[in-house]
Amino acid sequence: MPLTGDATPPLDETARAILDAASRRFLHYGYGKTTMSEIAGDCNMSTGNLYRYFPSKLDIAEAFVRRLRAEQIRMLREAVGKSGLSTQDKLRTFFKLKLKLVYDRFHDRPKAYELSQEILKERPSFADEWERAESRVLCEVLEEGEGAGELALCDRNRTARILQDIFFRFASSSVYYEGEYDVLAGELDDVMDLVWDAFEHRKELSIR
Amino acid sequence: MPLTGDATPPLDETARAILDAASRRFLHYGYGKTTMSEIAGDCNMSTGNLYRYFPSKLDIAEAFVRRLRAEQIRMLREAVGKSGLSTQDKLRTFFKLKLKLVYDRFHDRPKAYELSQEILKERPSFADEWERAESRVLCEVLEEGEGAGELALCDRNRTARILQDIFFRFASSSVYYEGEYDVLAGELDDVMDLVWDAFEHRKELSIR
DNA sequence: GTATTGAACGCTTTAGAAAGCATTCAGTTC
DNA sequence: GAACTGAATGCTTTCTAAAGCGTTCAATAC
Incomplete structure (x- = not known):
């Protein structure tokens, strides 16, 4: 049987870095006031690359x-x-x-x-x-x-x-x-x- | 004991006319798209006079x-x-x-x-x-x-x-x-x- | 071939001006 | 003097142009 069914499928290391950076901004400034380029900047990558790990914001x-x-x-x-x-x-x-x-x-x-x-x-x-x-x-x-x-x-x-x-x-x-x-x-x-x-x-x- | 407690205090005849006119517009167009002058117009009175019967819209x-x-x-x-x-x-x-x-x-x-x-x-x-x-x-x-x-x-x-x-x-x-x-x-x-x-x-x- | 870039596209949000509206009240009617 | 008016007030919504943003993809790096 699957472990619990509540677990998220494990994330790529890069994906986790993106999610961590986004989470910090979401918590402080909210979803609407967080931009994809800010998230990308926090991760030292370009906006386009975010889309290799997540389909959308x-x-x-x-x-x-x-x-x-x-x-x-x-x-x-x-x-x-x-x-x-x-x-x-x-x-x-x-x-x-x-x-x-x-x-x-x-x-x-x-x-x-x-x-x-x-x-x-x-x-x-x-x-x-x-x-x-x-x-x-x-x-x-x-x-x-x-x-x-x-x-x-x-x-x-x-x-x-x-x-x-x-x-x-x-x-x-x-x-x-x-x-x-x-x-x-x-x-x-x-x-x-x-x-x-x-x-x-x-x-x-x-x-x- | 009061009749039911659910009853609205009885309305002046003019007040009722205003409420009827407003109700028609509220139902068709909604609250936001109904203006006080439209309600007044429907009742053949001025906007100012509405305020003698209701404190506000x-x-x-x-x-x-x-x-x-x-x-x-x-x-x-x-x-x-x-x-x-x-x-x-x-x-x-x-x-x-x-x-x-x-x-x-x-x-x-x-x-x-x-x-x-x-x-x-x-x-x-x-x-x-x-x-x-x-x-x-x-x-x-x-x-x-x-x-x-x-x-x-x-x-x-x-x-x-x-x-x-x-x-x-x-x-x-x-x-x-x-x-x-x-x-x-x-x-x-x-x-x-x-x-x-x-x-x-x-x-x-x-x-x- | 895989990972990444960043300029380009079109949609959405914003800023600032214009229009519209709820509300007030000095004046009018009866 | 009670009922009513409608122009004046200031707040809110609407409009529109510009800026901003999410998303894409042809080009680049490794």
Whole structure:
């Protein structure tokens, strides 16, 4: 099986240098105010040569966001991988961390946030990929939960999708006002409590 | 008690004429391409006189969206008011109709859709009002459900808010592609099934 | 043959001027 | 004096020409 499916295909050394240079500029000045000749200059090469490594500027941005995603998936996987956590805690941790990551990116790296929003709008298939990558992590948690007898589901993939629908609000790009984080985290807890009650109910039904 | 809380304060006859004229133009040409002198012309009056009835152009737009809201709330209330519907069906109907109303507005009256989005962004307090108006309808359904012994909740208002969080995805403005309605409606059903299982579980707990 | 260059092309963004618009208010009407 | 007018104000949008930028490719380097 492929390692995780979240990993970016490994990059040429030159390609990585280009991506690193572009990333620095994207973070400081944003996508729109970064030019191909600046990136080329940072790498001591000509603009034309950039196109030997990336088909377009937007693809450099996608590679940038791909890294963000890989990092986020890694952190989510790590957070739910801790032993000693119940399945409920894992699910709660998953969505709370996801909220926190988006919230922090919005406040601390606004340029990165904008860029990822832009790419997700411009490249719907990439957005799907991201959702599927998270779905995979969720499915693992659900599978473990079933193994431990904490859950009884009819369809893990479907359940993961339902969870993503339910928690959509907490990853949604509606402006995150200062101080809103605690309110959102509180509401997330309420929603998680409800979800877990549903899971309990389904487990009981399956036992009978 | 006030009638519903959703009603707009009654309008002067002249104010209504202004709003009617503005509405026609908003629907056909959009907010930005409608000018105050056009509205005034339609009403056979001068631009200055408009300001005796509305503080600004944006307030005319707000009044327009206020009507949309009143109509939507009325339809939601009517849909869940049908006798013979279980509480589960009422909740399902509520959120499904809401999805349909937003979806249809997006496709059939795009200018009205844009305008309402604009107002909701520009006037957060109005967005809150809208949410509270829907919350009131939800609370009525929940209250009836409790009366009929179909539900046992600890806090109706809180539950209504949780439901709004959970179904946020289905009223969210992410672009509605052609044909996506059926997919969304299907996912909504899955989410509703899960919510109802949670309610069942809570009822059972409260009985014991 | 592979890697790289940089001038050339056409599309997009920008800057600055002109036009248009929302809003105001001194004055008019009834 | 309540309802209304329309010219004046200053902000915003539109227009247009110029500059800037992403992208290409024939030529160059190695």
